[in-house]
Amino acid sequence: MTRIKIDYGIDLGTTNSAISRIEHGEPTIKKTDTLKDTMPSCVYINKKRAIQVGDSAYNALKRQKLNAMKNWDSGKDNAFIEFKRTMGTDMKYNSSNLGEELSSEQLSAEVLKTLKSFVKDENINSIVITVPAAFKNNQKESTREAAKLAGFNHIELLQEPVAASMSYGLDSNKKDGFWLVFDFGGGTFDAALLKVEEGIMKVVDTEGDNYLGGKNLDFAIVDEIILPYLSDNYSIDSILKDDIKKQSLRNSMKYYAEEAKIKLSFNDTHNILSDLGDIPGEDDEGEEFELDITVTQSDMEKAVSPVFQKAIDVSLELLKRNNLMGSSLDSLILVGGPTYSPVLRRMLEEQICVPDTSADPMTVVSKGAALYASTIDVSEEVREQTRDKTKIQLEISNAGSTVETEEFIPIKILKDKTEGEIPEKVFAEITRGDKAWSSGKVEINTIGEVVEIQLNEGKTNVFEVVLYDKQGNILESEPSSFSIIQGSKIGSATLPYNIGVELKDKATGKVRFRTLKGLEKNQTIPAVGTKNGLKTQKQIRPGMESDFIKIPLYEGEHAAEGTRAIYNEHITDIKISGADLPSLLPESSDVDLTVNIDRSEKITVIAYFPYLDYSTEIGVDTTKASIETPWLENEIRKAKGSIVELKVDGNFHNGKLQKVETDLEQIEKSFRNNKNDVDGKQEVLTNLRKSLKTIDEINDMNEWPKLEESLKEEFYRLEDANKELGNSKTIKVVDQFRSQLDEVIRTKDVKLGSVLLEEIGDFFFQMTMIYQLIGMVQLFDRDFNTFHWADRNTARSLINKGLQIVGENPSVEGLRPVIIALFDLLPIEERPSGDDSVLVG
Known part of the structure; x- marks a missing residue:
């Protein structure tokens, strides 16, 4: 099948991932090899150097973390998870079986390849991948890199809360008011405030934490429930004093904590049990570890409520700065496995409002990504690779989503893309999927014709396109169908951060962050930012690499203007040296900056030098974050x-x-x-x-x-x-x-x-x-x-x-x-x- 829309969406999660496709106008989860909706985002390299991904890899990971306690040696890792949290950093994962180090991008690529393999009836070249709204630019670039490694040619990124709201909005009867998306995933937390008017959704503001999620809950349970139990029943003082041994112990206990977290999302109590020999480590006196802990909802609340409170505080601050209270919300949408927790739901009800539990927190993002993908045209490059030019090629310019019940659709024949013969007269008939509406036969040509179509309310409308010659013979065409979502329309995503540069203040001499006009937080994307009349501090001699201007690009949080560097996230340093300029640039010369951000938040910088009447354009290659x-x-x-x-x-x-x-x-x-x-x-x-x-x-x-x-x-x-x-x-x-x-x-x-x-x-x-x-x-x-x-x-x-x-x-x-x-x-x-x-x- 040749697709004109992307149609595929992937929720690339910290702990679990999923892929969805638009089928007959509906977002449909593609089942994993174990017939589940989601797959663990886990990679394992076995002794034969073969790569396994998913449930089998997760089981290997659990064995690996437990076995590390035998000699307190974690140096032979071959199973990896939660590498999404190190995307955009210089972190390397050493595989002893493979004999080499793997980056977060390489591991993520293996997850993406496996998700792609669940689609058996076609090859996928184009994809929409969701990312946390709070992801920094280098993390987004790393996600694109992983997708390229996985063989995707056309990659679009979409913020996870936007995807969730799109899926929720299609099924919801609430078409007006304020929505808060509370997205608590395995490794990240996002809160997104949306304003909805007659089904048209616009992101008003976002806030989040890239290092707050289910992983933090698991370790809270380890630290507050399991380790105290071990301290009370075993001699582990030397283990707790040794950083490496302590981390190994915490890592091995994390899986018991995760199981308890999941079970207590649906039950009042849970017994953390292990048989003798299940945990291979020994305490200071040589005694083998065993677990026999009855965990109640009260125990769970004490352990995890401080972690959940951080997410709630972020949400309350988001509402406060938009002059709203929980009672002002029309919907509180839950996303992510941890949101099943009764502890969290009770806390949300007490501090914000009663959450809406109609959407499945585990699949709503993936389905929303597929819905968004159904509105995005496949890139021309990919289209050219997949065209069947023996069929009459059409251009159908339909909106992907609308709140109207009637739409006008331009359609024309692409003669230069068609190799076969095109009859003198060609007629097109557009028929809605339920067969209750048809356009009748409308003559079309290479100039274009506009067809008025009728839509069913509150659903995805699929339309079939059939071409005829003047004798009524059917002509093969491509594409032969299109779809339009009626009842909700997502506005563009917004910038989660202020994008700016570090400049030396001419009044104070201090180097501070300055937001570019047009790239303020919550600006609709794509967006363009400018800063004119900047001055060089020294002359730049032509041909001299040692003479350069530095433009440090940063992402700044809310109220970042004028702050110092540690508050903001470094994207990259753009350097323009004398080798890049045609002639001498004197000291105190003007520089005008223009920064373009596309809908996937990819950044391009243009520097214009009026003295030289010369411009240079630089694609931003983000740096890997490294913390000493x-x-x-x-x-x-x-x-x-x-x-x-x-x-x-x-x-x-x-x-x-x-x-x-x-x-x-x-x-x-x-x-x-x-x-x-x-x-x-x-x-x-x-x-x-x-x-x-x-x-x-x-x-x-x-x-x-x-x-x-x-x-x-x-x-x-x-x-x-x-x-x-x-x-x-x-x-x-x-x-x-x-x-x-x-x-x-x-x-x-x-x-x-x-x-x-x-x-x-x-x-x-x-x-x-x-x-x-x-x-x-x-x-x-x-x-x-x-x-x-x-x-x-x-x-x-x-x-x-x-x-x-x-x-x-x-x-x-x-x-x-x-x-x-x-x-x-x-x-x-x-x-x-x-x-x-x-x-x-």
């Missing part, structure tokens, strides 16, 4: 230090501070448990960022008294300098600063006050520049050996020249070139001006 353990440990230590400082400043009874201190204790505990785990460290960093933001908020509240004192001190110093060195122009500037200072003090605006402080300092520096330059020469001379000079002899010579100018006839014109030359000999991090390769704006 010592760096992360230090960031946690610094965060704890910030709390101590805030307490010293008198914040002992600040409720926010007490909460963030508790959160940091959990973050540090999680870090200790996951020092050697890429996924675990990513989760720790995500949670640390949230705590740092709260610390900064508290700091802002306490910053004003200190800032006010600094502002007054700096202004009085400027006034004194102006009396001695100023003129009529500087008097006007100082008077303007005085009125701005009065306004800032009146409003107690910390952000504006900080900018004003920098501006006063900059102006003071300009007015007293000669003294500043003399001071710099003296500083470099005094502390010469503390700097890491690129060329010590040249640096010493320049300093001596500067000292000579200071001693004879000091002037700005004489000293400034000396200081600039000295700066160029310093590493970027030691220069007072910071990174001179980023743009100023």
